[in-house]
Amino acid sequence: MEKAAASRDDRLVLLVEDDPDDVILMRRALRRLPAPLQVEHLEDGERAIARLADEQKPVPAVVLLDLKLPRLSGFEVLRWMRDQPRAKRVPVVVLTSSALKDDVGRAYDLGANSYLVKPGAPEALAAMMADVDRYWLTLNERPPFVAK
Secondary structure (H helix, E strand, C coil): CCCCCCCEEEEEEEEECCCHHHHHHHHHHHHCCCCCCEEEEECCHHHHHHHHHCCCCCEEEEEEECCCCCCCCHHHHHHHHHCCCCCCCCCEEEEECCCCHHHHHHHHHCCCCEEEECCCCHHHHHHHHHHHHHHHHHHCCCCCCCCC
């Protein structure tokens, strides 16, 4: 049987985050957006890689990636993504609590497209998610999808 052709879903956000409280806050913020998004959540780096490698599933429009993850770190996920034809062009927004300059530099060195530090207040997170949606899913011209 022939495999289904993989595609990119222009409103799919892959949220890779292990903190359940942050997941609730981010989902709530993303639900407030004017245009609906499909949010797929994974809680560790290994699952993120397995999901992104799955050719039966669409490629997300953007990945929101925490750095401090169980099993494989966000850095390791980012390194893997940039070496994969199918995932290398997917915009990655690092969304983390770390404001350490070493983490910022390392994330950009590994190919992050943006680095955001999670704000403490839910209202500020909602505003940040609205900005992410507006820029990465509305204004940004995404590169052509690479199937393999």
